[in-house]
Amino acid sequence: xxxxxxxxxxxxxxxxxxxxxxxxxxxxxxxxxxxxxxxxxxxxxxxxxxxxxxxxxxxxxxxxxxxxxxxxxxxxxxxxxxxxxxxxxxxxxxxxxxxxxxxxxxxxxxxxxxxxxxxxxxxxxxxxxxxxxxxxxxxxxxxxxxxxxxxxxxxxxxxxxxxxxxxxxxxxxxxxxxxxxxxxxxxxxxxxxxxxxxxxxxxxxxxxxxxxxxxxxxxxxxxxxxxxxxxxxxxxxxxxxxxxxxxxxxxxxxxxxxxxxxxxxxxxxxxxxxxxxxxxxxxxxxxxxxxxxxxxxxxxxxxxxxxxxxxxxxxxxxxxxxxxxxxxxxxxxxxxxxxxxxxxxxxxxxxxxxxxxxxxxxxxxxxxxxxxxxxxxxxxxxxxxxxxxxxxxxxxxxxxxxxxxxxxxxxxxxxxxxxxxxxxxxxxxxxxxxxxxxxxxxxxx
Amino acid sequence: xxxxxxxxxxxxxxxxxxxxxxxxxxxxxxxxxxxxxxxxxxxxxxxxxxxxxxxxxxxxxxxxxxxxxxxxxxxxxxxxxxxxxxxxxxxxxxxxxxxxxxxxxxxxxxxxxxxxxxxxxxxxxxxxxxxxxxxxxxxxxxxxxxxxxxxxxxxxxxxxxxxxxxxxxxxxxxxxxxxxxxxxxxxxxxxxxxxxxxxxxxxxxxxxxxxxxxxxxxxxxxxxxxxxxxxxxxxxxxxxxxxxxxxxxxxxxxxxxxxxxxxxxxxxxxxxxxxxxxxxxxxxxxxxxxxxxxxxxxxxxxxxxxxxxxxxxxxxxxxxxxxxxxxxxxxxxxxxxxxxxxxxxxxxxxxxxxxxxxxxxxxxxxxxxxxxxxxxxxxxxxxxxxxxxxxxxxxxxxxxxxxxxxxxxxxxxxxxxxxxxxxxxxxxxxxxxxxxxxxxxxxxxxxxxxxxxxxxxxxxxxxxxxxxxxxxxx
Numbered sequence: 001x002x003x004x005x006x007x008x009x010x011x012x013x014x015x016x017x018x019x020x021x022x023x024x025x026x027x028x029x030x031x032x033x034x035x036x037x038x039x040x041x042x043x044x045x046x047x048x049x050x051x052x053x054x055x056x057x058x059x060x061x062x063x064x065x066x067x068x069x070x071x072x073x074x075x076x077x078x079x080x081x082x083x084x085x086x087x088x089x090x091x092x093x094x095x096x097x098x099x100x101x102x103x104x105x106x107x108x109x110x111x112x113x114x115x116x117x118x119x120x121x122x123x124x125x126x127x128x129x130x131x132x133x134x135x136x137x138x139x140x141x142x143x144x145x146x147x148x149x150x151x152x153x154x155x156x157x158x159x160x161x162x163x164x165x166x167x168x169x170x171x172x173x174x175x176x177x178x179x180x181x182x183x184x185x186x187x188x189x190x191x192x193x194x195x196x197x198x199x200x201x202x203x204x205x206x207x208x209x210x211x212x213x214x215x216x217x218x219x220x221x222x223x224x225x226x227x228x229x230x231x232x233x234x235x236x237x238x239x240x241x242x243x244x245x246x247x248x249x250x251x252x253x254x255x256x257x258x259x260x261x262x263x264x265x266x267x268x269x270x271x272x273x274x275x276x277x278x279x280x281x282x283x284x285x286x287x288x289x290x291x292x293x294x295x296x297x298x299x300x301x302x303x304x305x306x307x308x309x310x311x312x313x314x315x316x317x318x319x320x321x322x323x324x325x326x327x328x329x330x331x332x333x334x335x336x337x338x339x340x341x342x343x344x345x346x347x348x349x350x351x352x353x354x355x356x357x358x359x360x361x362x363x364x365x366x367x368x369x370x371x372x373x374x375x376x377x378x379x380x381x382x383x384x385x386x387x388x389x390x391x392x393x394x395x396x397x398x399x400x401x402x403x404x405x406x407x408x409x410x411x412x413x414x415x416x417x418x419x420x421x422x423x424x425x426x427x428x429x430x431x432x433x434x435x436x437x438x439x440x441x442x443x444x445x
Numbered sequence: 446x447x448x449x450x451x452x453x454x455x456x457x458x459x460x461x462x463x464x465x466x467x468x469x470x471x472x473x474x475x476x477x478x479x480x481x482x483x484x485x486x487x488x489x490x491x492x493x494x495x496x497x498x499x500x501x502x503x504x505x506x507x508x509x510x511x512x513x514x515x516x517x518x519x520x521x522x523x524x525x526x527x528x529x530x531x532x533x534x535x536x537x538x539x540x541x542x543x544x545x546x547x548x549x550x551x552x553x554x555x556x557x558x559x560x561x562x563x564x565x566x567x568x569x570x571x572x573x574x575x576x577x578x579x580x581x582x583x584x585x586x587x588x589x590x591x592x593x594x595x596x597x598x599x600x601x602x603x604x605x606x607x608x609x610x611x612x613x614x615x616x617x618x619x620x621x622x623x624x625x626x627x628x629x630x631x632x633x634x635x636x637x638x639x640x641x642x643x644x645x646x647x648x649x650x651x652x653x654x655x656x657x658x659x660x661x662x663x664x665x666x667x668x669x670x671x672x673x674x675x676x677x678x679x680x681x682x683x684x685x686x687x688x689x690x691x692x693x694x695x696x697x698x699x700x701x702x703x704x705x706x707x708x709x710x711x712x713x714x715x716x717x718x719x720x721x722x723x724x725x726x727x728x729x730x731x732x733x734x735x736x737x738x739x740x741x742x743x744x745x746x747x748x749x750x751x752x753x754x755x756x757x758x759x760x761x762x763x764x765x766x767x768x769x770x771x772x773x774x775x776x777x778x779x780x781x782x783x784x785x786x787x788x789x790x791x792x793x794x795x796x797x798x799x800x801x802x803x804x805x806x807x808x809x810x811x812x813x814x815x816x817x818x819x820x821x822x823x824x825x826x827x828x829x830x831x832x833x834x835x836x837x838x839x840x841x842x843x844x845x846x847x848x849x850x851x852x853x854x855x856x857x858x859x860x861x862x863x864x865x866x867x868x869x870x871x872x873x874x875x876x877x878x879x880x881x882x883x884x885x886x887x888x889x890x891x892x893x894x895x896x897x898x899x900x901x902x903x904x905x906x907x908x909x910x911x912x913x914x915x916x917x918x919x
Contacts, residue, residue, distance in 0.1 A: 009793030010786055012528050012719070014867040020800065023868055027803045032796040035803055037668045037817045042705045044698060048569040052787025055532045062781060066541035068555035069548075076545040080769060088497060092504040094534060100513030102524055103725035105847075107903070108896040109451060109839050111462060112511030113724040116504070119466055122913040126491060132912050136726070138581040141768030149625070174764040178592060182627025224485055253476055256487040268768075277556060278546030278769020279581075279727070291910065297725065301917060302906035305891075305899040309461035309917075314906040320584070320621035321850075325630040330621035333582040333715065337723025344504060347466055350494035351474040362480045386481055404549075412548055 011055075072412040073432045077390040077424025078220055079140060079169050080278055081270045083249065083357065084428050085341075086348040089272060093341045103297075103336070107312040108304070114311035117299045117336065120343040127251040128265045128285040129258025134296035136269075136339040137282030137331065140245060141172040143266035144214065145179025146284060146295040146329055150264065151212035151241045152183045153293050153328070159209040159240075160184045163202065167192045169220045185211070195223035195383030195392075199230050210238050216245035217254055221422065222365060222390030223383050224254060232261025248283070248346065250388055253358030263287055271349075272341030281338040292318060295329030297336075357427060361389040364425040364433070369393070371437045372423065377444045382420065390424035392416065395444055405443035411436050447873055449517075449842025452509035453897045462897060463506045466493040467914040510897035511724075512844055518866060518874050519844040520805075522821045522859030523616065523664060525694050525716035526844075530785065533720070533778040542777055546769035550755050556773070557754035561747040563731075563780045570783075570791070571690075571710050572703025573733030577742040579771040583691060586711025586730025587622035587658070589743065592763045593709060593734060594656045594685045595626060596741040600761060603683065606655040610684075612641060614665065614851035616691060619658045628655060635853055639665045639815035641675055650682045660689035661705065662696070664851050664859070666802065666818030676706025685709060685738075690730075693717045694863070695799060695820035698792030708735050714779035721778075729775040745770045795820070797864035801871060805862050808875035810882045814854060821861035823854045824878075831856040833889035834881050840895045841877035 009015075015023070020032075029035055036043075053061065074082060093099070097112065104110035104117075117135040124133030137143040148162050162180065164173060166189040177187055190205060190213075191198045197215050206213065213235040217225040225231075228244070235242035244262040246254070247270040257265045269281040286294060292315065300314035320327040349357060365387040372380040372393050380393035395402050396419070403415035411432075414422040425433060454463040472494035476486045495503070513519070519526035536542075544553050564576040580586040591609065598606050609623035612633045620630050631649050636642030640663065650657075657679045661669045669675065679686045688702040688710035694717050696702075702710045714720055715728035722728070734742060740761040748757055786794065798820040806813050811824035824846075826834045834856075835845035847859040858878075862871060881889070893900065911917055 008789045010790040010797065010864060012530060013793055013797040013864040015797055015800075019868050020797075023800055023804045027800065027807055032800060035796070035799045035817075036699050036819070037670065038696075038700050039670055039673070041673060042700050044572070044700050044704060048566070048698070048788050048791070050566055050569070050783060050787045050791070052790050053784050055530070055785060058781050058784045059532060059536055061784065062536045062559070062777070063539060063541075065558050066539050066555040068558065069541045069544055070552040071541075072548070072552055074545045074548070076547050078547060080546055082543075082545070088500055088504075090538075092501065092508070095505065095508040096515035097508040097511040097513045099534075099721045099723055100515045100526075100529055101511055101724050102519070102521060102526055102722045105521075106512075106835060106839060106845065107901045108836065108893050108898045109512040109844065110724075111897045112507035112509065115463065115465070115507055115510075117724075118912075119914070122465075122467065122915060123492065125913040125915050131916075138585065138727075138772075139768045141765070142581070142585070169768070171765050171768050175766060175768060178588075178764055178766055179625070181592065181595070182625050224481070226485065252490055253479060253481070253486055255485060259487070273774075274543040275545045276542070277544050277553075277773035278767070279771070279773045279775070280769075281727075291912075298912055300906040301911040302902050304901045308455070308459065308898065310898040310901045312901045312903050312906050314903070314910070314912075317907075319617075321617040324617045324620035325624035327617070327621045327624075330584045330588055330618050330625050331582070332584045332618050333722070333726040333728040335581075335727045336725035337721075338727060340724060344500065347493060347495065347500050347503075348497070351472050351490045351492040352494065354492065355474050355476055355479075355490055359479055366480070386485060407549060407552060412545065412552065414547055 072407065072410055073429055074412045075423045075425060075429060075436060076412055076414060078414060078422065079268060080275065080280065081426060082275045082428040083271060083426050085274055085345060088348050089341050089344045092344050093337065098340055099337065104313055111310060114299050116340050116343055118311050120339045121299060123343060123346050124283060124285045129256045130265060130285040131288035132291055133285035134294055134298055136335040137284050137296055138335060139280045139282045140266060140268040141175035143282035143284050144172060144245060145176050147243045147264045147266050148176060148180050148185060148212055149183065150290065150293050152185055154241065154290060155211040159211040160186055161210045162187045162212045163190050163205060163210060164214045165190055165192060165197050165216060167220055195219055195221045195385050196225050197231060199227045202231065203234055206234050206238050208238050210240040212241045212243055214243045214245065218250055218388035221383060221392050222387045223385035224388050228255055228260035236261060249358050249361060252354035269342045271345040272338055281335040281342060293328055296331050296334055360427050364430045365389055365391055368423060368425045368433050372440060375437060375441045375444055378440060389426055390422055393421045393423065395419050395421055397444055402444050406439055409439040411439055447842050450895045451897045454506045454510065465914050466503060469499065470494050517842055518870055520846055520860045520862045520874060521844060522847040522861040523691060525861060525863060527719055527863040528865040529719050529721040530782065533781045536781050537774045537777045554753050557747050559777065559780055560745055561754050563776055564747060566783050567712055567731055568733055571733045572701030573710060574736040575739035575742060576731050576733045578731045578745050578776055579743045579767050580730040580732055581767050581772045582726065582728045583711055583713040583730040584618040584622055585766055586732045587618055588625055589732045589766045590687050590709040590711055591622055591626035593738055593741045596761060596763050597738050598655055606653055608653040609655055610649050610657045614663060614853055615658060616689060619689060639667050640669050643671060643674065646675065646678060650678060652682060654682050654684035656685040656687045658687040658689060660692050662692050662819040665815045665823050666821040667815055668819060672705045691716060692820065695795055697795040698788065699795055708738060714775060718779040718782045720775050727772045727775050729772040794864045801862040801864060801866055805871050805875060809878040811858065811878060821859060824858040824860060825854050826856035826858055829856060829889065831858055834858065836900060837881045837884060837889050837892035838877050839893040841880065843874055843877050
């Protein structure tokens with residue numbers, strides 16, 4: 001090797017001009033352009049007009065561009081949560097053997113990642129109580145869509161109704177509608193009862209045409225569901241799947257999904273990544289009897305030729321690269337590296353750390369609601385429920401104006417309607433609640 | 446030839462390799478002191494409780510038992526495993542990139558500007574009129590494209606078109622995405638030259654055709670030279686032409702899907718623009734369309750408004766395919782990579798990717814039945830079992846090609862060296878191919894010997910399902 005030519009090419013192509021010439025010669029062409037078997041009519045001879053920049057220039061540019069984002073303290077949640085990410089998560093997940101590897105189609109040389117995913121699956125099994133978990137989906141919304149298509153397959157000939165909370169985040173419902181666009185499933189709303197699912201209304205709505213009942217714990221408004229087991233029984237009575245939406249932190253404290261009759265658990269990991277404009281990772285766990293209907297990748301334990309336990313992707317006959325249009329899902333590239341980060345995050349917390357974190361999400365929300373309620377012109381929480389991480393407050397002043405004024409003071413909160421704000425508090429922003437309440441006192445009266 | 450031995454950590458009694466976290470510790474913590482009533486909480490959580498040094502060693506050992514592009518050559522055809530510049534991780538980790546998706550538009554002008562510029566770059570590179578950045582992976586992009594096609598046909602009163610045509614050699618995701626969108630999949634047999642057979646296409650096309658999904662170059666690395674005629678034939682029956690961007694690495698600055706007559710495309714930014722694959726994700730699969738289809742795209746769509754950049758919802762949007770804005774951090778990396786390369790770098794990346802494939806294809810002893818090929822080629826292992834060939838190649842310190850696909854080549858070895866390998870490494874790869882070609886079945890069957898684990902029994906993994914550490918204890 002004699003270095004490479006960076007003057008007018010890809011800085012990551014290592015070819016010297018001499019090497020390029022020798023290789024062209026070996027291939028038997030005079031010029032690189034001769035390698036392209038493209039008819040003249042569709043050849044592109046123009047310019048994109050994208051200037052090549054040095055690494056340093058791109059860094060500086062992006063520091064500048066992203067620096068245009070306002071520096072706000074966020075009290076935002078509603079499905080995307082900020083928790084402090086311990087340092088080992090970055091340091092270990094960025095090891096390039098993990099970061100630069102592909103799907104583990106050759107298990108002998110990718111045991112490390114396979115074991116990580118096996119351990120991740122195991123953590124989900126412990127936290128949900130369900131027998132199997134896949135090793136990641138895109139996000140909570142698409143995982144919900146996958147749960148609906150699973151319900152459709154399980155109940156292939158007998159029903160088409162999918163019942164979801166009226167308060168479901170609009171974007172999640174939208175994704176669900178797209179996922180069932182190719183089926184005959186119809187998505188219908190179940191009314192809410194003071195932030196929780198209205199179980200009595202659900203009892204009236206559910207029938208034998210119902211293939212799936214979906215609930216979230218905590219709800220999008222931060223309330224903790226109080227009648228989950230009844231929802232599970234209702235679904236069971238009609239032979240429908242009970243799909244429960246939740247997240248890893250909530251699973252550390254709230255009722256175990258298996259104990260309330262959940263057949264599928266979906267949700268967002270909420271651990272391992274900072275707020276990232278909505279990028280996350282989808283959870284998916286279910287009962288063993290549906291294992292052949294599960295979307296996504298599964299890692300199983302096996303043995304190698306030396307008799308030692310080793311890991312491999314398994315049941316690939318469900319997947320799109322083998323079963324094509326009859327696959328359980330089209331998912332191929334997923335969020336494996338985020339699953340690695342999540343696993344390291346959970347391992348770093350340990351069971352006591354996870355339970356502590358979940359308890360913090362209850363106590364901080366309770367304390368902040370109480371402090372917010374003391375502000376003139378604001379009443380909180382709107383819902384007379386226990387809360388996890390977030391709650392809704394009523395404002396006498398128009399909520400959008402209050403939110404705008406809070407933003408001017410350096411705080412981001414949700415404005416839900418004309419007179420409702422939503423606040424989310426976790427370990428990440430708990431240290432700033434006093435300032436938030438003080439600012440609210442200035443702008444809300 | 447380069448020698449290779451992968452690290453191999455073993456447990457004390459030799460039953461397994463690096464012990465599971467659960468085997469190092471399992472601690473049960475109850476929730477008795479919780480601030481909630483008992484009936485709303487679980488009783489306990491049982492997970493490993495380890496110190497930071499123990500965790501650091503565990504994951505470091507596991508990383509040493511894993512192989513990535515930074516470990517060595519990774520010519521995995523169709524997957525485009527190339528070097529990922531390190532600085533893109535640093536820019537994605539900038540604190541200002543960490544924002545919540547519900548932030549007001551006015552407070553995230555930087556993020557919106559980056560999305561706006563990336564939309565623009567991708568549109569120029571693909572020859573498309575409009576781009577959405579929402580789909581979180583290539584297959585999600587395919588699904589988005591299918592939904593956009595469906596919405597377009599429905600808006601034109603042609604919602605009864607119920608078929609999507611897919612070449613038999615296409616990526617499996619094409620079939621699955623079309624089916625997920627509710628379409629019947631019509632499989633298109635390939636021609637003798639490995640390209641689309643125009644007569645077969647004519648037979649497959651009808652008033653039921655919603656779209657033809659095609660990648661160009663195709664999975665054999667062959668350019669579909671009749672692309673203009675193919676486009677005309679599809680358009681003549683009122684169908685749309687969909688471009689699978691998996692092989693775009695071969696065409697950067699040389700040809701553009703939009704110029705070839707494609708109406709919809711997805712970009713695998715994790716293949717073409719060097720975002721690390723991270724053990725299988727995350728990626729991102731932005732979708733580009735011609736102007737007639739723009740009204741149907743999901744958001745994020747970003748435009749310049751009077752008060753700066755703003756998100757907007759196209760008039761007849763299909764709605765969302767991801768809960769939020771898609772895989773934002775991956776998009777940041779893609780932007781940084783494109784900016785680093787610019788016109789000259791992108792064009793050179795394709796030139797060197799194609800040169801490397803042709804050079805390697807010339808050098809190996811195995812037969813390559815179809816050509817001329819671009820960035821990848823499919824060799825045939827002939828009398829050998831391609832899966833065994835792959836296992837033996839592991840012993841030579843290289844990741845093997847994709848095996849046994851596409852099926853039109855017997856015992857296929859689908860090979861894509863990418864632009865990042867120098868001649869020396871390509872020679873090393875060729876030597877590995879040739880060494881394995883000379884070996885007998887017994888030698889192949891006993892491989893690999895130098896990896897962390899020996900040959901793994903995948904059949905028993907599927908028969909006796911053990912999918913968690915809990916299942917190991919049963």
